[in-house]
Amino acid sequence: MNITRENIDELNAVVKVEIKKDDYQPKVEKILKDYRKSANIPGFRKGHVPMGLVKKQYGKAVLVDEVNKLLQESLNNYLNEEKLEVLGNPLPKAQDNFDWDKEDYAFEFELGLAPKFDVNLNTKNKVTHYKIVANEEMIDNQVKTIQKQYGKLVSKNEVEEGDLVAGTFKSEDGEIENTTTLPVEKIKGKRNTAKFIGAKVGDQLSLKSKNLFENTEDLTEFLAVDAETAEDLDVELSFEITEVNKQEPAELDQELFDKLFGKDQVKSVTELKEKIKEDAENQFEQQSDQQLLNDVTEKLIEETKFELPGEFLQKWIMTSGEKELSAEEAKEEYDKSEKGIRFQLIEAKIINDNDLKVELEEIKDLTKDRIKMQMAQFGQMNPSDKDLEDITARVLANQDEVKKLSEQVLNKKLLDTYKEKANLEEKELSYEDFVKEVYN
Known part of the structure; x- marks a missing residue:
């Protein structure tokens, strides 16, 4: 077997895979012998069907199947060994005169290569990092709401x-x-x-x-x-x-404070307001962080310039879905997804450059924190270590949940990296002003 690559330009290449008879024949012969042992053909005893008849009936299908398996395996190994970063999947080039009756075969694949570029987190233009504060009016309204709710x-x-x-x-x-x-x-x-x-x-x-x-x-x-x-x-x-x-309205007394936060956690109206402010601003921080992720993403896409193998990606989009698209439909789909492709590449570069990794213990810690929060909502303020470990194990047995939690841990690491290295400008404002500025 021989694999060669021709670089068309920095973003496009063609890989040629040459497969000789010696590469696939031993496997084909073994499979056909196994078929012969189990073949049930009228007129012949089981295991005594002539090999010529087995080859005639099954030989071509087995050959095609084994060559395709070998082709896919060798191509994947080549891409890994050469450390080629490709976009989409290799696209086989059409061969009008391909003949399976020959003993040696050659296949060609088009590759779309990921571009080489650098990411500068210290962008030319500053990105606003919102610090949302709970003002007195909001806190007083929340106190009234609590009094009404428990009145x-x-x-x-x-x-x-x-x-x-x-x-x-x-x-x-x-x-x-x-x-x-x-x-x-x-x-x-x-x-x-x-x-x-x-x-x-x-x-x-x-x-x-x-x-x-x-x-x-x-x-x-x-x-x-x-x-x-x-x-x-x-x-x-x-x-x-x-x-x-x-x-x-409910009285602002110790009975109400204990009902809201647990025994003796809050002991005065002043402490109640401080707790409301702390809880509100913790929630606001989540919104602020999400907005920061969005804004840094937009700024990085805007300022990080590189070319994509657009023509290749449109050809790949034509055949990659459940239904084959026309060239016009594929171009429309590519135009919609180009921004997302760009940020996936930028994000991957940031993760690699900053050596951001997700460890299992970090996923477990996040899971335990979520479990504690949920249990606290039902009045279980101090779950035992064993209960936490058991529930965490059940959650992490679900691979979809593990994937979601892993993404959340990684997003937090990206966020911390942005806060440390991006060109940020802090702006303090109330929640009402934040909504007006960001969503209107």
Whole structure:
């Protein structure tokens, strides 16, 4: 067997694989002998079929199969031994006059080679690294939300602002009848709100569906009608009040703090606010980090220049999917994926240049951290080492989970590398301002 390579240019090459009869014949003969032992052909006893008949019936198929196996194996070995970084897969060149009746064969493959380039993390233009802070307004709102969530309902007779009102909506034609509970603040307009404020249990209010709520979703929920009906609904309604409740906020006391964070973890309103701020900013950091990954990625793609074997990749795309594409479809698909191909190459270069590796212990540590967080949500604050090890082992038995966790560990290492080496400019702002700046 002989393998040679002709470099067309820096990004394209052709590999020629020459296979001689001596390379495949011993394997073919062995397989045919095995076939002869088990062949079941009418007129011959099992194991006594003439070899000539076995070769005639199975010889060509076995030959083609073995040559193709040998071809694939030798090509893969060659690419590995030569340390060739290829894009896509080798593409066989068409041979119009190929003849399987010959004893020696030659095959040619087109290769798309990965470009050589350098990545400079210290980009010319700075990348914004957002530091999102929880301001006083956000913290105070979160405290109110907690008080509301853990508060209690107190029954009363007369409706005031902020109350929850239970009752039954009915239309004059009888097509609507729904018992529901709604917050007074859901009612739209001063005229409609005035009908509720001061009303008592047992009162029956006369209303119109049009402009009763801010949106059709509320109409759908509180009148139990479908979205299409709610869109243009304009009917007379009655609402009989059956219950009025005021939601009293929970006291900011030790009982509430223990319920939220565990016994004696938080002991004052000041500590509560500090905890809320810490938790919120930890969550914000995840969003900030993801944005940093996105922004550094965009900047590196923009500033790292190199050519791709575009013509080869389009030919490869034509035949690599479940359905063969036309040249026009393949070009369209290539145009869509070119940016992703570029960053895959850039990322691989960064990983190699910075010797970023994922160790099994790092995957296990990440898994344990995730398990602890999940268990804490159900009140299990201190799981035993044995429980953690057992659950971790079950998680890591799933190869898909291992792959996801490995990618997460690697992304964290990339992020740390960017924070250390990229040309960053820190910007501190509130979450609301972050959303406005990044997503609007």
